[in-house]
Amino acid sequence: MSVEKPYVSLKAFLSKPDTEYDDLENFLSSGNYQNFELSGSENLSGRLYVKATEEKQPTWTPFINSGITGNLELSNRSSSAVLLIEVNDRVVAYTFGYGRFMLDQDRFLPDFGIRTALNTLRHDSLKSVDIFTVDRSAVQKRTQAVRSSSVDVFGIDVSKDILRAVTGNAKEGISFQSISGGDYVYSFSAYIEFEDLIETSQSLISYYTEESYKEQFSWVDNIRRLKNDTKKSELDEVLRAAIDVKNATDLAITAPEVVSWDKISGFSFTRSKDTVYPTLIIEDYLNSLGDDSITLNTLKNHKLFIYDLDSNEVQHSLYKSLYFEHTDASKTFILFSGDWFEIDNDFIVELDRALAQIQISDLEFPTVHNWTHEDKEKIESEGDYNERAAILKSYHLLDKKLIQSRTTTSAIELCDLMTDDKQLIHVKHKKGGSSGLSHLFAQGYVAAEVTISDREFRKKARIKLRSIRSDLDSLIPLNGISSSDYEVVYLVLGDDNSTVKSALPFFSKINLVKAYENLTQKGFKVTICGVAKERREPPASTDENEA
Structure with a gap:
């Protein structure tokens, strides 16, 4: 009668190839650890390292004690262990508890977890995905599905999302269960005994080296790890x-x-x-x-x-x-x-082709002023620039005139500047970097979309326009509004028209193209414009809001 093998959940890390070491402890970060030899099969080469258990009081205990009679004494224990197995001239690390923080991660492959998972999971069995999105700011997101799903259910944008972790079911022929992988770590469950770790470790190395992930996940190479x-x-x-x-x-x-x-x-x-x-x-x-x-x-x-x-x-x-x-x-x-x-170069070529479709605005704008004050470089704030541009070019100033919409999480501006020809101008300094510029392009898209879709927003926008001039509300009709009547203009302070598109940070280019595609599909005209800096004497007051 055969004895059923225990069901074990494991987290594995794989050492980089050709890693030299004198002792297995070289794979650990500095610290004092107990170590244990392995028993059983002569073919099983490795060692177990354990960090001493620590007891700590929860941070909330003093607060509770300040409001009760007596004294509450609580403690938490944290355990950490790493099992290092030598196989096929590599080292596979299995971590337990907080053991992953014992590893010297510089000695382990940073893509072992995610690549092995993609090679062993069914593409239509995903339960959760972790992505790193480079947008207005770097964002990490975890999305879970109610049932096993294909990757398209998770709303991944292949142009700017880096897949960091996935969870799902194994492909046919793979004995692992409850598979997940992210960056360095590959997690799985299996019916195995301790001595099976030799074969299991060999399988993990083999799964990592496959390229079957390219059949369903080729887009993950749009943004890939640099190996040079x-x-x-x-x-x-x-x-x-x-x-x-x-x-x-x-x-x-x-x-x-x-x-x-x-x-x-x-x-x-x-x-x-x-x-x-x-x-x-x-x-x-x-x-x-x-x-x-x-x-x-x-x-x-x-x-x-x-x-x-x-x-x-x-x-x-x-x-x-x-x-x-x-x-x-x-x-x-x-x-x-x-x-x-x-x-990926091909990805950049496609992006540049899309950028070329975006025209430069015909509007004229004054240069943005900069100067030196107390040995520090200063540049005119967006607010000051908008006020000056409105006066010099007879544009309508809507900067900081916020309007609440039921479809947005916070009040927004219709635009920073507006012309009598229904051009909605959004302004942002280039010096704000990728985050600020990406915010600019998102701002223009959201404001234009809300203007068309939200009648209450238009009603409030008309009140703002009448506060500037009594007849300006005609620029935003309450009913019968048409997107084709409007042009969304993105104005970047710091680059002139000859470089305004090419000099954008990479992910800002992606966000500009996305905004352009979405707005033009809705019928808007979309253009971009840049103005260079002009050296001037410091303003009379240095207390103004310099950017």
Whole structure:
């Protein structure tokens, strides 16, 4: 009578090829660990490492104690273990509890989890997907389906979404169950005994090397991990230089994995460990650096600390927590979760072809003023520019005239400037980087769509127009409005018309094309325009809102 094998859930990591090591402990981050030899089969080579159990008091205990009679004494325990198996000249790590934080992730493949999952899952069995979207800001999202579904159900935009993790059912012939994979880690369940880990580890290596994912998931290579080490080094130097001069324009900081934000109490950094920030923003890290020059090793050695409500502390490499975008003469690269991603050339060609369809506006605008004040470069604020442009060109000023709509989460502007010819002009500084420009293109789309679809919004917009001039409400008729009567104009401050499209950050180009396609399908005309900077003497008052 055969004995049924135990049902086990495992999380696996695969070492990079040709990784040299003297001892299996080289695959772990620094720390003091107990280690255990493996028993059983002579063919099973490896070792188990365990971190001592820690007891911590939940952060909410003092608050509760302040309002009750007596004293509440509670503690939480966290356990961590890593099982390292040597097979086929590689090391497969199986982690338990918080064991993944014991690993030196630089020694493991950053795409093992996601690629192995895509090679072993049925494409129509997906239950959840995690994506990293580069839009108005870098966004991580997890979407779950009620039942097993194909990828198109999850609303993925293949032009700007990076697939980070998937969950689903195994393909026929694969014995694993409850499969999920994301970045470094591949998770699965199976009926196996301890000695089966040799065969299981060999299977994992084989599944990773397959390319069957391209049959249904070829789009994931639109934005793919960069493997050229020389180019990575060049990009790392560009990143280091941007941090050294504290240029946060195309730089952001984010948790390198999806976290439960309702369970997070705060964040801190290596240079300001005792200061716990309630929010996670790049400026707090840059300010913690002082005037010291930054090296790449500094970035990799610095830590982002994340604290949960039970006083547990999780730390991530600061380098792995950075988001950075860089475009050179031929390609665009982004850094996220410690990996450089390269944008597919064919994808860029298609994007440039779409950009070429967007015409330059015929409208004329004044240059944007800039000057030096107290050894710092200043540039005219958007608000000041809009007021000056309205006067010089007889445009109607609608900047900051917010209108509430039942179809938007917050009040919005009809536009910043408007002409008598029904041109809706939206204005944004280029210096705001990818995030600000992407917001500009989304703003123009949302305002135009709401104007056509929401009668109550039009009623309120007409009141705003009458406050400027009694007859201006005719520009937005209450009934019988037609999108073909309107032109949405995107005005970028800082680049002239000759470079306004080509000089856009990569993901801002994507958002411009998306806005253009959506608006023109609805009947709007869409154009873009740029104005260059002009050096002027400082204004009489330096207290005005310079950008």
